[in-house]
Amino acid sequence: MNFLSGVELYYSSEKIKENSIYISGDDYKHIIKVMRHSVGDEIYITSGRGEIYLSTIKQIEKDSLTASKNKVFKYENEFSNIFFCIPKLKSNERLEFALEKCTELGITNFIIFDSERAVHKSDKKERWQKIVLSAMKQSLRSYLPTINIINSVDEILELEGRKILLEQNSENQISELKINKNEKYFFIYGPEGGLTKEELNLFDEKYRLDENRLRTETAVIKCASIITT
Template sequence: MKKFQLSDIELYYTLPEFITKDKITLADDEFKHCCKVMRNVIGDVIYITDGEGNIYKSEIEKIKKNSLSGKILETISYKNGLKNIFFCIPKLKSPDRLKYALEKCVELGITNFILFESKRTIGRIKNIERFNRILISAMKQSLHAFLPVVCTASLKSIITNSGIKILFDQGSENQFSFNNNSAEKYYFLFGPEGGFEDGEIGTIDSSNKFFLSNHRLRSETAVIKCASLLTRGF
């Protein structure tokens, strides 16, 4: 795999089914942004990701009313070293603070998110599609090639999932450290603004409870700090 450093480009996203061996199609909002906003024309070179780890350097060949097609000149492929990491984030009272945390995590390379409700969760999520759009935009802005995935779940369902649960608790005596075993799934649990009730997290082993700072952090700050620590090598 060749290693590339991309900068100063505009990255677009298309569905994998719009890509063949040497041709690629851009449609709908992505097409409009490419041709109507960025004013790209036939012969221009653009970069498109399929959200599955590939970025395609492509030359525009045809422009139609609602789509364009291009010739793939080069494929740049990446590996997702954090695909087994799931960030379990509480639904926050302020949608803007949650949006900010998600954007920064995507910029740092986190790709799996679960928004959960617990007994003391304050916020509510009414439109998950809005967050999907936010994540796609953050992926393109930061020139990442993996489409972030976000879903909702109850805290109970996360706890009962197979995989290792890691809880961030200000009262823990364990300073956070982590060695990623790619064969395992890891669920990183961040506390809601109202905190967890003891009965909700009692099954998590104390050795998997960590503190991130000597000071109390807001939920979104803890999420971003953890993402920064995890992605230092990526």
């Protein structure tokens, strides 16, 4: 596997056609206005689907550029079967921090949910998507995480796969969990006030992260670190 370092990574949301890659929007502005790249310069571009392309800028227009593919680096999504179910938090900044750090660690599937004790704020999916996009590029990863929003803990139960509740009073430690690549795992975290007794009773598999109580965002990041190590 090829590990890149010391490079700037850009993202193309356009469909990559044959030998041409198109970039517009914020990344185009950064390449041209900030980094001052010009025709003939080499840059690294990811599709967000497991490829990073070493490319040469061929054409610059008013709002977009075209680059040719020189070399492609392909990567496997090692954690495609891992889903992090994170409740809406009172502080959106803490939720964003958790999304950012988990993306840097390699988590690529997020589910944001409401619970009885969660603070019901408006969804900020567009902003959250920008957070994980930036984190993907910053950490030189090639898989753009997905973010889905659901309305209740009950909806998590309808998803196909093992449901792992992170619960401080569990006798099982998360380090004891053996991940099977052929199974889906949904890791569920509680909000600041915790899940209600009724919500806790919905889950059979429970694991603890630490002897001490952790903030939700700390628990999320710690679990991501353990799983991806």
